[in-house]
Every structure is written in structure tokens, then in C-alpha cells.
Amino acid sequence: MSHRTTGPLAAAATIAAMLIHQAPAAAQATITIDGSSTVFPIAEAVAEEFQRANRNVRVTVGISGTGGGFKKFCRGETQMQNASRPILQAEMEECRRAGVRYVELPIAFDAITVVVSPRNRFVECLTVAELRRVWEPAAQGRITNWNQVRQGFPDARLTLYGPGADSGTFDYFTEAVVGRAKASRGDYTASEDDNVLVQGVARDPNALGYIPFSYVASHADTLRTVAVDGGRGCVRPSAETVEDGTYSPLSRPLFLYVNLQALDRPEVRGIAEFYLSPAGRNLIREVRYVPLPEQAYEIGLRRIRERIAGTGYGGQPEVGMPIVEVLRHDPRE
Structure with missing residues (x-):
């Protein structure tokens, strides 16, 4: 997949690069993402654009499935987890036992x-x-x-x-x-x-x-x-x-979970914010997913900047949820 960095993409990529200017120039930082094959096209596009603007950052994106990805994420093996459903109760317990806290970011609809x-x-x-x-x-x-x-x-x-x-x-x-x-x-x-x-x-x-x-x-x-x-x-x-919510019950939100401790790394915070930027939304459209309302991305950015951990979904699958409902789920640990 090839993406040209022009217009808003170039501007957002420049901002992302500024966010991680503190990273050591001599060493290449690595960000590891795994999880959902559904979210993979979004993650792949974001990783490619982010690396283009940040040559000292390497982003790897795996496909273990949402459940398989959460196993790795809750063991602390990955910094980011792609998910095509909210985190489930058993996965919440796995993360809790391992001391892994996370920021939950709805990023698109499928x-x-x-x-x-x-x-x-x-x-x-x-x-x-x-x-x-x-x-x-x-x-x-x-x-x-x-x-x-x-x-x-x-x-x-x-x-x-x-x-x-x-x-x-x-x-x-x-x-x-x-x-x-x-x-x-x-x-x-x-x-x-x-x-x-x-x-x-x-x-x-x-x-x-x-x-x-x-x-x-x-x-x-x-x-x-x-x-x-x-x-x-x-x-x-x-x-x-x-x-408009008429394709029901098979419409669903897609998520990115970010390890809270990993957000201390400028490159991890940079790519998380890039997902939610106007450029990130353009990439979501480019790979044929439906962006959320702008307010959802503003809420996501606030969760990152204020380090708001937890999930808003209580460990249960959410079926037939319209887009507007995503904005009403405040995360709790």
C-alpha cells in the first residue's frame, strides 16, 4: 500500500515528527502493534505514513486476531492493540493481573x-x-x-x-x-x-x-x-x-488500545495522536472504513493527554451500536 504525503497528511506528519523530536537520533525506536485483521489496513496505512515522517521510528503491525492480540497486549509484549470489538471481561482481568493499564480509543466504524x-x-x-x-x-x-x-x-x-x-x-x-x-x-x-x-x-x-x-x-x-x-x-x-444506522446489527466500532505506560514514550504518543488527526481520518477513508464524528477524535485526544485509563464497555460485546453511542461510553478501570 502506498500513500503520498501531501496537504493535510504532510502537515499532520510534520506535527507527528515534532512530537517525537526528543527521541535519540542514533537509535531506532520500535513500536509494536498487533491484533485485529479488520483494523490491520488502518494500522498499516498509519504506520507507513508515520514512519515516512519519522525515520528513526520502526513500526511493526501483526495480525493475531483481536483475541490473540489481547493475549500479547496484556502480557506487555505490544504497545498497541487493534481490536474489532471492545476488550472483554476475561481480557480485562488478564491485563489487571499483569499490571497493564490501557487507554481505549474508538477510531472508526466497520x-x-x-x-x-x-x-x-x-x-x-x-x-x-x-x-x-x-x-x-x-x-x-x-x-x-x-x-x-x-x-x-x-x-x-x-x-x-x-x-x-x-x-x-x-x-x-x-x-x-x-x-x-x-x-x-x-x-x-x-x-x-x-x-x-x-x-x-x-x-x-x-x-x-x-x-x-x-x-x-x-x-x-x-x-x-x-x-x-x-x-x-x-x-x-x-x-x-x-x-445512518440502517445497516444493523452488523455495524460496529473499531478500537485502538494503547499501553498507558508506553505513552511515556514520545513516539508512542505521537503515533496514537496521529491515528486521531485529520490525516488519520483521511487514511481511514482511504482504506474504506467510516470515520467517527470529529467529537469522538477530540475525546480520544483528551484521553491520551489526560492519561484516562480503562474501558467504557464493561467487558461485554456491544451489538448494533450506532455511531453516536460511541461518544457516551466513558472509560473506567
Whole structure:
């Protein structure tokens, strides 16, 4: 991925560079980010621009999934954690036992997107009840053909693709569709790498999968989106339907968690503030996610500068949350 540093990007990158001017010129500082594959495109774009302006800083971005990333983050192995859901109670306890405190920053909105191959011409919309019929644990080994999903669908083998159990997308989808996080059939092709899911669905005319919207937008010629009926009619995911709350219940906030102690490092604080800058919002749009209202980024900057630690979500997944609700969750330890 290549980004040109012009206009507001150049200005923000210059500010970021000024923020870390105290870093030693002789040594290269390293910032380690891990976690969600959904948030990875944002983190990759931010890391690239930040390093361009700060040659003495190296930023590594991993993809362990939200759950796998929190394991590393709560052990103090990473300074930043990408998450496609809020931190859960068990992860809060892990961090607490290890003495890891964190600042929670909502950074964008995503739409979990149900996809099929372009060669599939019979599926245009699925209800949440139909998705539940496909993905609930009781479906394993039982719902195996398309005509079992809806009368009138062809008698064709149903093949499924989705995130693995360490994925925040998996947690959110199962909570929203099945009614309980991690409650899912296990007989499907699972991967923490969304590109693997894209390729699997694209090749198979009988496949059904769910992935982050940005991966669909960048593979529009090889995937076809399926509208979802959450009770108010069929709605396709888009920036507009995420912003107005009509794509429900599969719209969700995305997060960055920053180790509070690591914020003492100028380069860590610099990149955290860069995420929330106008340039960071431009990058969020560029990689096909939906920025939050400006007030949300102002609140995030205040959390960084005042070192406000904790989470505003009580250790529970939040399903169907509209964008405005993000602003009402004050963090607590």
C-alpha cells in the first residue's frame, strides 16, 4: 500500500515528527502493534505514513486476531492493540493481573459484510434468522445445502468461510446473529487472515462467508455483497448505511488500545495522536472504513493527554451500536 504525503497528511506528519523530536537520533525506536485483521489496513496505512515522517521510528503491525492480540497486549509484549470489538471481561482481568493499564480509543466504524461469489446469482438478501440457521452450533452437519436455508434456493452444497475463534469479527458476528459470542458451528473454513476468506469465497459459487467491509471494497470484482434484513428490510453495507444506522446489527466500532505506560514514550504518543488527526481520518477513508464524528477524535485526544485509563464497555460485546453511542461510553478501570 502506498500513500503520498501531501496537504493535510504532510502537515499532520510534520506535527507527528515534532512530537517525537526528543527521541535519540542514533537509535531506532520500535513500536509494536498487533491484533485485529479488520483494523490491520488502518494500522498499516498509519504506520507507513508515520514512519515516512519519522525515520528513526520502526513500526511493526501483526495480525493475531483481536483475541490473540489481547493475549500479547496484556502480557506487555505490544504497545498497541487493534481490536474489532471492545476488550472483554476475561481480557480485562488478564491485563489487571499483569499490571497493564490501557487507554481505549474508538477510531472508526466497520460493517461486517456477508459475501458470495459473483457466480452466485440467487442470493440477494438474507435475514438475521436465516444467517442464524446457517451459523448456529446446531447447524453443524445438519444445514449443509442451500435449499435448507430457504425454500426456493437450489439443491447445492453450502460451503462456509469465516474468521477463526481469536477474531473479534467472529465474536461480534456470533453475538449479533446467534445471540452469544463464540457460539458457532465449527465445520467451516476458518482463518484469521481475511484475504484467505476472500479467495475461498471468490473461487466457489456455492460459498457463503462474512468479512470486514474494506476487504469487500478492495475485491469488488471477485466478491458480491449480500444485503441483510435485521427486521427493517434488506440493507446493503455502505458508508451511508453505517452512518445512518440502517445497516444493523452488523455495524460496529473499531478500537485502538494503547499501553498507558508506553505513552511515556514520545513516539508512542505521537503515533496514537496521529491515528486521531485529520490525516488519520483521511487514511481511514482511504482504506474504506467510516470515520467517527470529529467529537469522538477530540475525546480520544483528551484521553491520551489526560492519561484516562480503562474501558467504557464493561467487558461485554456491544451489538448494533450506532455511531453516536460511541461518544457516551466513558472509560473506567
